Amino acid sequence: MKLLHALLLSSTLAMVAPNVWAQANTVPSEPHLLVKGSATRTVMPDRFSVEVGLESIDMQTDVARGRVQGNVERVLKLFAEHGAIESSVRADNLSIKPSTRYRNDEEVFNGTSASRELKAEFADAAALQAFLRDLKASREVQVTTAEPTYSGEGKLRAELKAEAAAQTRASATGLAGAYGAKITGLYSISDVAPSFAYGVQAGTWPKHPDDGDRFASGDASALDRIGVTGSRYRATAPGELLTAAPITYTENVYAIFLIKDGS
Known part of the structure; x- marks a missing residue:
């Protein structure tokens, strides 16, 4: 041995x-x-996530805030209609800050920016696709999807x-x-x-x-x-x-x- x-x-x-x-x-x-x-x-995968960024800019703060809030309500309604998993729905706090842009190499005031971010997950790809079809994207409504995951x-x-x-x-x-x-x-x-x-x-x-x-x-x-x-x-x-x-x-x-x- x-x-x-x-x-x-x-x-x-x-x-x-x-x-x-x-x-x-x-x-x-x-x-x-x-x-x-x-x-x-x-x-x-059984989790399909989406993030919706909402931002409105206006000289009047309350107008910008109102437009963002209106979009929030519409997106949340679509989340519910298309079966987003309730526990996954997240809404960030409202953010308000000055918005500026450059004109002739000079930074000028552009108005007040109001923004929020919403997130949700769907249990299947078909539900997410249906949500995306009904959501009208624009300069004030930006949509991003992420890698599917397994819960x-x-x-x-x-x-x-x-x-x-x-x-x-x-x-x-x-x-x-x-x-x-x-x-x-x-x-x-x-x-x-x-x-x-x-x-x-x-x-x-x-x-x-x-x-x-x-x-x-x-x-x-x-x-x-x-x-x-x-x-x-x-x-x-x-x-x-x-x-x-x-x-x-x-x-x-x-x-x-x-x-x-x-x-």
Whole structure:
């Protein structure tokens, strides 16, 4: 078993950068295994957000304020008519400030600017599209849409981390067993990818259907990527969102397990 001990030790010991493992852990001097667990889930977005900026400028402050307030009421009414999620509707406080412009390189008073911003989210793209069709944009009513999101992202990420962590233990158990070794304890676990000099680059180890990447090393930034992918298609009018593609979330976990010869 001395040969096994030497093999495992030489295969797993490495130097580690000071900032690896969130600057909290170092590589143990004992024989160990470094394994990576990864979990991925693809979901459809269920939150489609829109922001409406309202601004009116007039020499009379009350006139500017009145026009903004009128637009606020119209936008809020459209939010309700098209099923905006009630808890997502936000209306900033009214802002009033002087407005100026340049004329012949001289700054001149342009009137009083009154402005507010409204935000809301819709549960599907069709509802947002219907809202955009009914909202008349103008110099005083500016509309912007944002990247679609998934409302259960936080819970989903926690589930993926748990799956990835379980995968590291299964991977380490299988690998140690193949060498006749035993796992004696967990030394470190993190979602930050290490950058160990094992002599291979990230991604060069073969994938196993039920296994994580073993001895993951190389470019830390490449490994430590919590992936969120997806795409969206927009209409010809700037900001109008028509539909959205699925979003893929990926969580990675890296663990160091202490081992010993099975004899």
